[in-house]
Structures are given as structure tokens and as C-alpha cells.
Amino acid sequence: PATIVEIPDSQEIEISSAPVFTCSGHGKPLPEVTWQTINGGPISESDTEIIEDGYFMNSTLTFNSVDRNDNGIYQCVVNNGYDDVSENFTLTVLEVPDQVIIITFIATNAETIELKWEVTYDGNSDIIQCGVEYMEFNDQQQPVTDWMTYITVTEIRTHDSNTMNKQTNGIEQTLILTGLVAYTEYEVWVTAVNTVGDQSEYSEKMITRTLEGVPDSPVISSFHNTSDSALTIEWDPPINSRGVTKRYELYLFIKSDRSDVNSHIELAEQTATYTYLFTGLLANTEYTVEIKVCNGRNCSLTEEKSAKTSEGIPSMPLNVEAMTGAKCKVCWEEPDNTNGVISHYRLEYAIDARTPPESNYETEEDSWKINTWENEPNQLCYDISEAYNLKPYSHYKVNVRAATYGGESDPSEEAAVCKTDPEAPEMIEEPSKPSNENSRSSDKTFWMQLPSVSQRNGPISCYEIIVVPAADVNTSKSPDELFPPSKVKDYDTASDTDAYVAIKLT
Numbered sequence: 001p002a003t004i005v006e007i008p009d010s011q012e013i014e015i016s017s018a019p020v021f022t023c024s025g026h027g028k029p030l031p032e033v034t035w036q037t038i039n040g041g042p043i044s045e046s047d048t049e050i051i052e053d054g055y056f057m058n059s060t061l062t063f064n065s066v067d068r069n070d071n072g073i074y075q076c077v078v079n080n081g082y083d084d085v086s087e088n089f090t091l092t093v094l095e096v097p098d099q100v101i102i103i104t105f106i107a108t109n110a111e112t113i114e115l116k117w118e119v120t121y122d123g124n125s126d127i128i129q130c131g132v133e134y135m136e137f138n139d140q141q142q143p144v145t146d147w148m149t150y151i152t153v154t155e156i157r158t159h160d161s162n163t164m165n166k167q168t169n170g171i172e173q174t175l176i177l178t179g180l181v182a183y184t185e186y187e188v189w190v191t192a193v194n195t196v197g198d199q200s201e202y203s204e205k206m207i208t209r210t211l212e213g214v215p216d217s218p219v220i221s222s223f224h225n226t227s228d229s230a231l232t233i234e235w236d237p238p239i240n241s242r243g244v245t246k247r248y249e250l251y252l253f254i255k256s257d258r259s260d261v262n263s264h265i266e267l268a269e270q271t272a273t274y275t276y277l278f279t280g281l282l283a284n285t286e287y288t289v290e291i292k293v294c295n296g297r298n299c300s301l302t303e304e305k306s307a308k309t310s311e312g313i314p315s316m317p318l319n320v321e322a323m324t325g326a327k328c329k330v331c332w333e334e335p336d337n338t339n340g341v342i343s344h345y346r347l348e349y350a351i352d353a354r355t356p357p358e359s360n361y362e363t364e365e366d367s368w369k370i371n372t373w374e375n376e377p378n379q380l381c382y383d384i385s386e387a388y389n390l391k392p393y394s395h396y397k398v399n400v401r402a403a404t405y406g407g408e409s410d411p412s413e414e415a416a417v418c419k420t421d422p423e424a425p426e427m428i429e430e431p432s433k434p435s436n437e438n439s440r441s442s443d444k445t446f447w448m449q450l451p452s453v454s455q456r457n458g459p460i461s462c463y464e465i466i467v468v469p470a471a472d473v474n475t476s477k478s479p480d481e482l483f484p485p486s487k488v489k490d491y492d493t494a495s496d497t498d499a500y501v502a503i504k505l506t
Contacts, residue, residue: 002027002083005056008076010090012124013066014196021061021089025078032080033059038073038088066093071124095123097192097200100130103172105206110182110213110242110297115175117190117203125194132175134188137207141185150175182213182242183295212243212297220291221273223305228283228312228339228406234275235291235302237268243295244268252278255286255306283312283339283406311340311406317380320400320414327385328418332400334380340404344369347382348411352395353456384418392423393458422458463505469497 006024013019025031033050035043049060057078063070071093077086098121107113119127132150135143152175180186187207191199216238223233231252237245245268252262262278281287286308292299315335323329330347348367384390384398396418399411429451453460466488483499494500 002031002078002080002085004076004078004085004087006058007087008061008074008089010092012092012094015067015093015095016065017063018065019063019091021074021076021091023059023061023076023078023087025057025059025080025085026055027078027080027083028055029080029082030055031057031078031083033057034077034079035059035061036075036077038075043074063091066091068093068095092124094125094196096196096198097121097123097125097127097194099201100190100192100203102188102190102203102206105188105208107208107210108176110211111178111180113177113180113186113188113208113210115177115188115190116172118170118172119192119200120170122192123194123196123200125196127192127194129193130173131191131193131199132177132188133190134177134186136181137185137187150177180210182210183244185209212295214298215241215243215245215293215295215300217300217302218248218291218293220289220302220305223289223307225307225310226277228310229279229281231278231281231287231289231307231309232275233278233289233291233305234273236273237271238293238300241293241295243297245293245295247294248274249292249294249299250276251290251292253288254282255288258288261287281309283309284341284404285309311404313407314338314340314342314402314404314409316409317345317400317402317412318414320398320412320416322398322416322418323381327383327420328390328396328398329381329383329385330398330400330416330418331381332412335402335409338402338404340406342402342404344403345380345382346401346403346408347384347398348401349384349396349398351391352397353391353393385420390418390420392420393456394420396420425457425460426454428453463503464501465503465505466499467502468499 003026004023005026006022008021008023011019011021021035023033023035025033030052035046035048037043043061046064047062049062051058059076061074070091073088073090075086075088077084079085097119101118101120103116103118105113105115115132117130119130130152132152133147134150135147136145138144152173177186177188185207186209187205189205190203191201193199218238219236221234221236223231226232233250235248247268248266250262250264250266251260253259254261261281264276264278266274266276278287278289286306288304288306290304291302293302315337317332317335320330320332323331332345334342346367346369348365350365384396390396398416398418401411402409431448431450434447434449450463453463466483468483487499489495489498489500491500491502
């Protein structure tokens with residue numbers, strides 16, 4: 001019979017090496033020793049040496065320079081015509097892994113990227129680690145960092161033992177790159193290292209961008225009033241938008257109760273400063289504004305800022321009336337809408353003489369400015385007759401205006417009407433002699449022509465003609481000074497030197 005007395009050992013050997021396998025057969029008759037693949041095919045690129053020794057046949061198989069194609073199971077076959085026996089052995093060619101294939105390189109949020117790759121051929125050696133190198137780029141496609149290396153161990157511990165199972169061909173590996181910059185491009189490549197001690201060729205590079213993050217808040221540079229009904233806001237874009245800024249959302253509130261007054265969406269532009277005018281606002285009212293800046297995924301809010309519209313023109317004062325029991329005391333109430341701090345009230349008046357219409361006296365108009373700190377804030381009164389010398393026997397028609405630093409209101413719809421009393425008539429002109437020839441004087445009588453008398457200070461109810469002896473008249477003084485009412489006698493009691501009332505006309 002034929003037997004194999006020396007079995008070839010399986011070998012793991014590095015690529016380009018020249019492994020040697022020995023197989024010895026024994027038999028009678030002398031057997032033949034041959035080499036073949038497991039499938040019975042011939043072995044290429046190898047040499048065979050045979051040595052006879054009695055009934056022993058020794059054969060040596062030498063591979064010239066092994067490569068990947070030489071991996072496999074081989075057979076040593078011993079045949080002497082009667083028996084045909086064989087033994088299998090394995091040749092494993094060790095080499096560096098093939099180039100790693102990146103399957104996906106995709107951002108999962110603003111600071112992380114998920115990287116998946118596969119080692120398609122491990123070179124018949126355990127993959128002990130993979131090296132991931134990545135680099136950050138700016139918007140101009142210029143690198144802003146050196147290559148950063150991340151080493152990942154690819155051993156996988158089984159569930160039922162403490163042994164480490166090495167990665168095998170075709171198993172995907174996943175790595176989450178963290179701590180990255182939002183909305184930034186990163187380039188990556190991967191290499192694999194096995195126990196041969198060398199690394200594979202770098203994978204093809206891949207580039208991706210992290211997702212948009214939360215932008216910095218915009219900076220409100222100015223928020224101020226431009227009138228009693230308008231506020232202007234100016235703001236600068238965020239220092240870091242962490243994405244592409246799409247819009248700005250402006251929200252305006254009344255500060256006291258946070259009631260929503262106005263909102264506006266401003267589309268982002270390539271500008272250094274933005275400006276917006278809020279209009280149709282309440283006068284002398286404090287408002288709060290905030291701005292929300294949004295990119296494609298996230299938004300952020302500014303801190304609130306406040307501003308107050310300037311004082312406006314108040315509405316007219318209310319319930320204007322003249323108080324009874326006083327010559328001319330006018331009272332009024334504060335306007336419904338002051339639109340600011342009332343600085344003063346203005347009392348406008350028109351004067352009409354109370355004399356008959358045919359007198360045709362002119363109407364006068366004027367005003368008084370009344371500062372608010374001189375009066376009570378809610379129920380305001382002003383006694384005109386105490387502050388000013390009013391004209392006698394007149395109608396005073398008084399309207400009131402309220403004023404802030406924004407201006408004066410319209411005059412009040414109601415008007416207070418005051419009536420002043422009559423006073424003594426104005427001084428009359430000197431009487432004159434009549435030009436009529438029939439009015440000549442005698443030793444007992446004389447004629448004179450009375451001048452017209454103004455009734456502006458009230459209707460004339462009585463005329464008195466006082467006769468004064470000419471010898472006693474001091475022309476340097478007026479008759480009123482020389483002859484006050486206490487010195488004026490009546491005709492029956494007067495002496496030759498006394499002044500007396502000659503005629504009373506009523």
C-alpha cells in the first residue's frame with residue numbers, strides 16, 4: 001500500500017516570499033508524489049524536486065514569489081498504482097489591506113459627522129486599527145487646521161467570551177466625529193492597518209459640511225424715537241451665523257403690559273447694518289423690541305431693548321366752565337390723552353363789550369399761559385380777575401388749550417363765559433360854547449354844548465353839570481382834584497364860592 005509519511009505544514013507567509021513545502025510517500029512499488037490545488041488544478045509559478053530513497057519518495061514544492069492568487073488549499077498526492085492517498089495544506093499570503101472604501105460621510109447635526117467605511121480585503125491578516133484623518137476648511141476652500149488623526153481599534157469582543165474577534169472583510173465600521181464647527185466643510189480619508197505592520201493605501205477623500213447651528217444673536221446698535229408715533233431700530237448681523245442667515249424677525253411690545261404691537265420680517269441681505277422704522281405708535285409710550293435671527297435650521301433671540309416715543313400733542317381739555325361766585329374764575333379737567341407730561345395750559349379769550357350793538361366797539365383777543373405746577377393736576381382752575389385787570393362791562397369767552405413738549409392741543413370745545421361789571425365812565429371831553437347865536441349868555445345864564453360820552457364801561461345813567469366860580473379855579477389842577485364829591489354842594493346850600501350841581505340828567 002501507499003502512505004504519506006511526511007505531511008506538508010500549512011503556512012502563513014508574507015507576499016513575495018518563497019515558501020517551501022515537503023511531502024514524503026512510501027510504498028511498494030515505489031509511489032509517485034505529485035502536487036495540485038484542492039480542485040485538482042496545476043500549481044503555477046513553482047518548482048518541484050523529487051528524491052528517491054528505497055521505497056521512499058521525497059518531494060519538495062517551492063513557490064518562486066507568492067502573491068494574492070497563490071492563496072488557497074493545496075494537496076500532496078501519493079500514488080503507486082495500488083493506492084492513491086492525499087493530504088491537504090493551506091497557503092495563506094499575508095499582505096497589507098486593500099484601499100478602504102468610504103461608504104458614507106454625512107453630518108448628523110451641527111457638531112458631528114457620521115463616517116462609515118469598509119475594508120474590502122484585509123490581506124489575510126487581522127485589522128488591528130484604522131486611521132481616520134480629517135481637516136477643516138473655510139468658505140474659500142482653504143484649510144484652517146492641520147490633518148487631525150483619529151485612531152479606531154477595530155477588534156470586536158464577542159458576547160460569549162473574552163476573546164477578541166478581529167474585523168473580517170466586508171464589515172462596515174462607523175465613527176462619529178464630534179466637537180466640530182457648525183456649517184463647516186471637512187475632508188476625510190481612512191487607512192487600515194493589519195498585523196503585517198503596514199497600512200493600506202489612503203481611501204479616496206470625501207468632503208461634507210456640518211449642519212447649520214444656532215446663530216449668534218444680532219447686535220442692536222440703536223433703538224430710539226424719531227417722532228411721537230415712530231421708533232427706529234438699527235442692528236448688525238450676528239458675528240457667527242453658523243449657517244446662511246435667511247431672515248430677521250422683529251417683535252415690538254408695549255413695555256408695561258407686554259402686549260404685542262407690531263412684528264416685521266426682514267429678509268437677510270449682504271449688508272453691514274439693518275434699519276427699520278416702526279410707525280403708527282402711541283405717543284409718550286415705552287416700547288420693548290427683540291430680534292430673532294434665523295438660518296435654515298435654527299434661530300436665536302437678542303436681548304430686549306426699550307425706547308420711548310416722544311411726547312405728542314395732547315387732546316383738548318374737558319369740562320371748561322366759569323365758576324359762580326367769582327368775577328372770572330375758569331376751571332377745567334385734564335385731557336383724556338395727555339400724550340406726555342402737561343407743561344402748561346393756555347387760556348385763550350375773546351372780549352366783547354356788553355354795550356348795545358350800535359356802539360360798534362372792537363372785539364379783542366389774547367391768551368394767558370398757565371404753568372401746570374401752579375395748579376392742581378386733576379381739577380385745574382384759574383382766577384383771571386385776580387391775575388389781570390379785566391375790562392369793565394365785557395364778555396370774556398375763554399377756551400383752554402393743553403400743552404406738552406410736543407405742542408399745544410386744539411382749543412376746548414366748551415368755552416367759559418365771564419361777565420364783568422360796569423365801572424365809571426371814561427373821562428369826558430371839556431364842554432364847549434355853542435356856536436348858535438340864539439345861545440348867547442346873560443347875566444344870569446350861559447349856554448354850553450355837552451360832549452358825547454363813551455358807554456364802553458357801562459350805560460350812562462346820569463349826567464351832573466357842576467358849576468364852579470371861575471375866581472376859585474386853579475387851572476393847574478383838575479376839577480376832580482379841586483372839588484371832590486364831598487365839596488360839591490347843591491344849588492340851595494351853595495355859597496357864592498362853592499361849586500354846586502346845577503343840573504342832574506337821568
